[in-house]
Amino acid sequence: MQLGLTRRLSGLLLLLSLGGAAPVAVAAEAQLGGDEQARYLAELKRLYLTQDERKALLAHSNTLLDTYALRAAYQVGQAQRSDLRYQLSVPAPGELLIRQEVRAEKGMDLTVSNQRLSVFGLDPYIRYECPATGIVCVLQNPADGSPWLRVLRDHQGAAELAKAISFLIRNMQKS
Template identity: 35%
Template sequence: MAAGLLAGTLLAAATATMALPPEHEIQRLILAVEESVEKERWGEAAEYLNRLQSLEGQKPPQYLYYRGRVMAQSEHYNEAMSALENYIAGTGADGQYYTEALKLITDIEQARARQGGRSNDGSGGEPVAEIRPANGDSPERLQRLYLVDSDRKALIRHMNTLLDLAGWRRDPKVIREGSSPDLHYQVSVPNGEIHFRETRTDDNGNRSLTTHALPVYGVSPVIEWSCENATESCWIYDPRDGSRFLRLGIDRDRAEEISTTLGRLIRLLQQPEGGS
């Protein structure tokens, strides 16, 4: 009953404030998240964060910090770590919650260790991708892994390997041998832009191809991501406006790896030599 009343209250509040311009609605929801976290109303804080995520527009740095806190409280440790690391990368030591974020990262590492190195992220016990080097391995190791002669080629090859494993399916429980996912991406980098070739299969088995271009100059290499059990999907968000960009199968480890690899590729392409 209490949960139903809370949901109804939040829905009414959302309806009442729809007229606010996005920049003011973002600030209002940030204040609501802060208050909910201070009072340890974690479910309420998560609801406000979900609404913030769906809004287009620049979100303040503390959004990532509070996202990390709420995800950690829910034991979604991969998403919590990603949010906190992105907060620190974006604000540096001058960030308002720099010290708190560092301490929370340590707490998460200790919690992971107590769980035997695996988080309670609801991934259903799916096996981790066989290739997982991009988070911390050197560019030289990636080149050796993929037998290529540049960092750029290695990151593109690694990104495509991960995307091959991360295709979205309407029914992820039915994966026939040799079958293709209903939504699949591949990456190429012509003329300094990242192109995502999207292959979409409809209910009748018809395929359509679309290419989405992501210019790298002027965009942040900090890539946000999230996963939703309700839709059995993970999302990579567009660094230009925070909107949903790539829809993946629900595997949090893999989504985190893809977001990290994409961020590394953007950062590399933003360098004068472009990693060529």
């Protein structure tokens, strides 16, 4: 019996090690159903002390973007190291504004750009990839699938961020 369990465990470890070498592309869609959604939103409203789902989702998304921001300190060995930060806002109904700040490691150079995303007609499920090599996870633009947000390579962090932004987009599509 112990030998059979050892073989199963060895096989599982082999599968996990082989699977870890390939890029991981995931969508948040498996996590957006019924009761789980209600629990998730209730927890966020409690955490951010608000009764407004959109405010809680926006605050959580921005907190995650700050937590998993790609900082110059993580980019060891790269020639052009810089801090990369994002912030989300909702300036108008159905419109998500993404502010990107890039600050050079040395010096005071700060580049700011804004991108507007109309949420109506979009698939709200944010997909992301965390390649086995490198230090970033890339969230894909729900409008066209292009690279959209780059964050520190952390599977759980990218999954939570994709989930929060997916819920935010769904919330914005309701009104």
